[in-house]
Amino acid sequence: MRETSTIFQVSFKHRLLGGKHAQLADAVITGMSTEGYKAAYLRMDDEGNIAHTNPMRIFCGKASAEDFTYTPGDALSYQSTLQDDAAAIAEVAEKIHQAASRHKILDFDIQTLSYTNGALTHLDGVPVVEIAAKRAKHAKH
Numbered sequence: 001m002r003e004t005s006t007i008f009q010v011s012f013k014h015r016l017l018g019g020k021h022a023q024l025a026d027a028v029i030t031g032m033s034t035e036g037y038k039a040a041y042l043r044m045d046d047e048g049n050i051a052h053t054n055p056m057r058i059f060c061g062k063a064s065a066e067d068f069t070y071t072p073g074d075a076l077s078y079q080s081t082l083q084d085d086a087a088a089i090a091e092v093a094e095k096i097h098q099a100a101s102r103h104k105i106l107d108f109d110i111q112t113l114s115y116t117n118g119a120l121t122h123l124d125g126v127p128v129v130e131i132a133a134k135r136a137k138h139a140k141h
Helices: 023-033 085-102 128-140
Strands: 005-011 016-021 037-042 058-060 074-080 108-116 119-123
Touching: 005 023, 016 023, 023 037, 023 058, 023 085, 023 108, 037 085, 058 085, 074 085, 085 108, 119 128
Parallel strands: none
Antiparallel strands: 005 016, 005 108, 037 058, 058 074, 108 119
16 A cells, blocks of 8 residues: 655755645745744734634734734735635645745745655655656766
8 A cells, every 4th residue: 555645845045944844834834934034824804803704814024022913914915715724724825835836936945745655756746766867867967
């Protein structure tokens, strides 16, 4: 029986941040929490009211004094209107990841590592044997 799993790792300025993450949402928070910033998934509207009926967004702000507070202006535009918090957070994280994969909109990179029976098989969806073959080919030239 083949056991497959996927984990995510975050790099910022070509160095790894933290450990490996089982959930994409955690990797996004790690990436957004760089250089003195802290990030959180919140349901805050444009007036700063927090309520479960508001869309879920990710907020990223500098520390103000000892506590981290967020304002509506600290939110990225990606949002989810799903009512279940976990599903909404997953949707926001996926939107951010997809946008960052297509365009360099963030200062960090999230790599997707896929394993089969404990062995790394894919990096960002590309088979590692293919990556190794390309590197070997370039090393010869």
